[in-house]
Amino acid sequence: MLQLKKISLTQFKNYQFTSFDFSERVVAVCGLNGKGKTNLLDAIYYCCFAKSYFLKTDGLNIRFNNDGFRLETFFDNSKEQQKIVCINRIAGKKELLLNDMPYGKFSEHIGKFPAVMIAPDDVGMIMGGSEERRRFMDMVLCQVDVRYLQNLVTYNKVLQQRNSLLKRFTEQGKTDWPLLEVLDEQLVEPGNFIYDKRKAFTAALIPLVEKFYKLIAGNKENITMEYESSLHGSGFYDLLNNFRQKDFLLQRSNAGIHKDDLIFKLDGQVFKTTASQGQRKSLLFALKLAEFELLKANKGFAPLLLLDDVFEKLDDNRMQQLLHWVCNENEGQVFITDTHTDRLQQAFEKLQVNYQLIEL
Numbered sequence: 001m002l003q004l005k006k007i008s009l010t011q012f013k014n015y016q017f018t019s020f021d022f023s024e025r026v027v028a029v030c031g032l033n034g035k036g037k038t039n040l041l042d043a044i045y046y047c048c049f050a051k052s053y054f055l056k057t058d059g060l061n062i063r064f065n066n067d068g069f070r071l072e073t074f075f076d077n078s079k080e081q082q083k084i085v086c087i088n089r090i091a092g093k094k095e096l097l098l099n100d101m102p103y104g105k106f107s108e109h110i111g112k113f114p115a116v117m118i119a120p121d122d123v124g125m126i127m128g129g130s131e132e133r134r135r136f137m138d139m140v141l142c143q144v145d146v147r148y149l150q151n152l153v154t155y156n157k158v159l160q161q162r163n164s165l166l167k168r169f170t171e172q173g174k175t176d177w178p179l180l181e182v183l184d185e186q187l188v189e190p191g192n193f194i195y196d197k198r199k200a201f202t203a204a205l206i207p208l209v210e211k212f213y214k215l216i217a218g219n220k221e222n223i224t225m226e227y228e229s230s231l232h233g234s235g236f237y238d239l240l241n242n243f244r245q246k247d248f249l250l251q252r253s254n255a256g257i258h259k260d261d262l263i264f265k266l267d268g269q270v271f272k273t274t275a276s277q278g279q280r281k282s283l284l285f286a287l288k289l290a291e292f293e294l295l296k297a298n299k300g301f302a303p304l305l306l307l308d309d310v311f312e313k314l315d316d317n318r319m320q321q322l323l324h325w326v327c328n329e330n331e332g333q334v335f336i337t338d339t340h341t342d343r344l345q346q347a348f349e350k351l352q353v354n355y356q357l358i359e360l
């Protein structure tokens with residue numbers, strides 16, 4: 001079992017220098033708004049992914065008026081202890097070390113310490129644009145297969161070149177199809193790789209999402225999920241060929257895995273436009289727990305589960321169902337934040353689970 005034993009935060013967000021020791025599998029982090037609950041979960045996430053769950057810009061994680069931060073964690077995986085150090089300086093490169101050895105590539109780190117975060121704003125993944133749902137697929141698949149990220153990086157680079165070329169065609173008033181064809185050939189391999197991975201991933205994910213949705217929401221509602229891709233049913237190279245005229249007119253690439261999406265339906269209706277807030281939250285949990293199960297099956301051990309402000313998100317019944325699964329049926333380590341200490345304590349006592357309470 002993967003277990004986080006200790007984390008030290010130096011000049012990270014609101015933390016000047018603070019260490020936490022984790023003695024239990026279930027850890028409750030309580031405190032009023034602004035105390036640093038989310039920041040603590042993000043620090044844990046950062047050590048697993050070498051980046052923040054919430055912020056794209058690393059520098060924003062540095063405590064105000066400081067010139068860098070440092071995170072140090074100790075993990076136990078039943079065989080040995082592993083130490084991760086992340087250092088970030090305003091001037092200078094980011095550093096990532098495992099057992100005091102610096103990584104050549106950060107991508108080698110991804111997936112070694114799998115974690116799943118569930119945070120209030122994540123419903124954007126269901127309600128927002130397709131980009132967020134692709135990012136969801138990408139984040140899981142990167143943890144499962146190192147080649148996935150490499151292929152994604154290549155794909156995006158070639159796609160960008162292809163789009164600039166299409167723009168240039170219009171600007172210069174002439175087309176150079178053979179040049180476009182060269183880029184198409186470069187796009188096909190990484191595109192097919194990602195498509196195959198996403199297809200297998202969603203095929204495995206769909207029954208799990210349906211199972212978890214039923215578990216959280218009860219048996220009444222019927223949720224379905226579908227992977228949508230322009231690559232369904234046709235080879236990517238032919239597809240690019242067929243779209244050539246349209247791409248030229250619109251000056252960008254209209255077919256490919258960068259257009260993929262996940263479509264959710266509730267009792268046959270489009271989820272986005274019909275679901276209530278509670279149903280959205282249920283679906284979010286179902287998706288994330290399905291992700292968790294797949295990661296667990298792939299790694300052979302449970303990822304860390306980071307639940308931020310989950311009590312704000314569901315009615316008591318759904319909440320109790322969820323906590324039961326998270327604390328009693330799942331054997332991995334879980335961190336749960338809440339503003340109300342007694343609410344969390346009562347819930348755990350009902351479940352008869354050992355837990356550690358940290359009050360900020």
Ligand SMILES: Nc1ncnc2c1ncn2[C@@H]1O[C@H](COP(=O)(O)OP(=O)(O)O)[C@@H](O)[C@H]1O
Binds near residue numbers: 037039061064
């Ligand atoms: N870079 C930073 N430097 C110092 N404080 C920060 C920084 N970023 C955020 N904070 C502070 O962190 C606090 C929010 O912490 P957060 O973990 O979101 O609280 P909560 O317990 O409500 O989840 C705020 O008071 C905010 O001012």
Ligand SMILES: [Mg+2]
Binds near residue numbers: 039309
């Ligand atoms: Mg918070």
